[in-house]
Amino acid sequence: MKWQFRNDMPIYTQIVEQIKVAIVRGEYGSGERLPSVRDMATEAGVNPNTMQRAMAELEREGLVFSQRTSGRQVTENLELIKEAKLSQATKHLESFMNAMGELGLGQDEIIKLIMAAGKGEENNGNTDLQ
Numbered sequence: 001m002k003w004q005f006r007n008d009m010p011i012y013t014q015i016v017e018q019i020k021v022a023i024v025r026g027e028y029g030s031g032e033r034l035p036s037v038r039d040m041a042t043e044a045g046v047n048p049n050t051m052q053r054a055m056a057e058l059e060r061e062g063l064v065f066s067q068r069t070s071g072r073q074v075t076e077n078l079e080l081i082k083e084a085k086l087s088q089a090t091k092h093l094e095s096f097m098n099a100m101g102e103l104g105l106g107q108d109e110i111i112k113l114i115m116a117a118g119k120g121e122e123n124n125g126n127t128d129l130q
Contacts, residue, residue, distance in 0.1 A: 001027065003044040011046055015054035017088075023063055023074055024085035031076045034064060 001022055005014050022028050034040070034055075041051035055072060058064045062080050066072045075081065100110045 012050050012053040016057050028074045032074050034072045
C-alpha cells in the first residue's frame with residue numbers, strides 16, 4: 001500500500017481513510033487478514049501507536065475486527081463495505097461540488113461537464129457554459 005500524508009489533518013485520520021479506500025477497492029478483501037499494526041506502521045513510516053489508534057477507529061466502525069490469535073481481519077459484511085464505499089464516494093462528490101460552486105458553476109453546468117468528460121470530449125477551454 002502506498003501511504004501519502006498531508007499536513008491538514010491528523011495522521012491517524014488519514015490512515016483510517018486510506019485503509020477504508022483499500023478495503024472498498026478490494027485491496028484488502030472481505031475476511032482477509034490485515035498485516036500487523038507494527039508492520040503497517042513501519043510501511044507507513046508512522047508510530048505504531050498512531051496505527052493502533054487508526055485500527056481501533058476502523059474496528060469501532062465495523063470495517064475490521066480482531067481475533068485474539070489471528071490479528072485483525074476485514075469484515076465479511078459486504079453491506080457494510082458497500083456503505084463505506086458510498087460514504088467515500090459521497091465525501092468526494094461533496095468536495096467536488098463545493099469546488100465547482102467556488103468556480104461559480106451551477107448544477108446544470110456541472111452536469112454538462114461531467115457528461116462531456118464521461119464521453120471523453122475535450123472542451124479545450126471552449127464550453128457552452130457562458
